[in-house]
Amino acid sequence: MTIEDAAARLDKHRNSLYRIEAGETKVDVHLARTMMDVYDHYAPDLLDQVRDALAPGWWTTYGLRNxxxxxxxxxxxxxxxxxxxxxxxxxQTEDYARAVLESGQRWSKPELAAHVKVRMVRQxxxxxxxxxxxxxxxxxxxxxxxxxxxxxxxxxxxxxxxxxxxxxxxxxxxxxxxxxxxxxxxxxxxxxxxxxxxxxxxxxxxxxxxxxxxxxxxxxxxxxxxxxxxxxxxxxxxxxxxxxxxxxxxxx
Structure with missing residues (x-):
């Protein structure tokens, strides 16, 4: 099945499918079910994986996205x-991380503090x-x-x-x-x-x-x-x- 055929049967633009395949766009549960029907391929744990992928990451508690x-x-x-x-x-130490992040991009004080905190939590x-x-x-x-x-x-x-x-x-x-x-x-x-x-x-x-x-x-x-x-x-x-x-x- 070409991506054009799949896009038509899924009511999607082919560019949308390209972004999904490239990992640039997340798939919701409804689309995952539809894709399994269209492709005639059932993966038992796929829907659970989709739900996990859609769950907010731990870093969102610090006000950060993406x-x-x-x-x-x-x-x-x-x-x-x-x-x-x-x-x-x-x-990195906290002060070093802050200095590196400040040099790379302009952040508001809350954004900078959040990025530094996330880096410390990762450690x-x-x-x-x-x-x-x-x-x-x-x-x-x-x-x-x-x-x-x-x-x-x-x-x-x-x-x-x-x-x-x-x-x-x-x-x-x-x-x-x-x-x-x-x-x-x-x-x-x-x-x-x-x-x-x-x-x-x-x-x-x-x-x-x-x-x-x-x-x-x-x-x-x-x-x-x-x-x-x-x-x-x-x-x-x-x-x-x-x-x-x-x-x-x-x-x-």
Whole structure:
């Protein structure tokens, strides 16, 4: 069945179906039932999944909407993240997070406070007993030296990194400047893994005007290979902490 045929039988414009297939528009329960009839394919748990997807995310209690990445991360069990200019959000102090968010977009004071709070809440999963989140973070040394806010703020952030590096769910590794140019400098990215082994990892890439979410096997596999290659170039966890401590001393 072509998308034009399906759109006509569903009383939808084909662009609406394209947006649904791309994950840009959510499906309601009525449309899901109709689609199963039109496609002559019944999925027993699909309607429950639709209801779950339509339920407000936990971050809405802070007055925020459309937190696409947070929605995905909430479902994930493991995150592999490469960062170049900033410390990963899951490892930021409150003051550092506020400074980064302020530099990226103009927020009202309530909006900024809400985004900072959500970022702090996300970090709780790193130490949660139930449903913990495992983070492997590759951080370019540039991010450690990039001054965000005051020297005091940077010292606090670097001290915090040395502490969270001790958490069992955190694997923090620094890509030192001594390795020179590397393939990861083309841009930061994140890989997210989910509880069901049959569910493919998702590649997330943020850019100036939006973000890319991809489950394309080729793109995901290339990102996985790149991440593993970079992890081989990075310092071991203990050596990474030692470097962080040296950079900390330079902010004194």
């Amino acid at each position: 937190m696409g990445y947070v929605d995905i991360e909430t479902e994930a069990v493991a995150v592999r993240e490469l960062t170049l200019l900033h410390v990963p959000g899951l490892l 709780r999963r790193l130490i949660a007993e139930d449903d913990p989140l495992h983070l492997t973070a590759l951080v370019d040394e540039t991010a450690l030296r990039q001054r965000i806010g005051s020297s005091a703020l940077m010292r606090e952030q670097l001290e915090y990194l040395t502490m969270v590096a001790e958490i069992d769910t955190v694997d923090l590794r620094v890509l030192p400047q001594t390795i020179g140019a590397h393939a990861g400098q083309r841009g930061p990215f994140t890989l997210l893994y989910f509880p069901d082994p049959a569910e493919p990892p998702l590649l997330y890439v943020s850019y100036a005007t939006g973000a890319l979410h991809s489950e394309d096997p080729d793109q995901v596999n290339r990102a996985k290979v790149l991440f593993e290659n970079l992890r081989g170039l990075a310092l071991a966890p203990a050596e990474s902490v030692a470097l962080i401590e040296r950079v900390h001393a330079e902010f004194e």
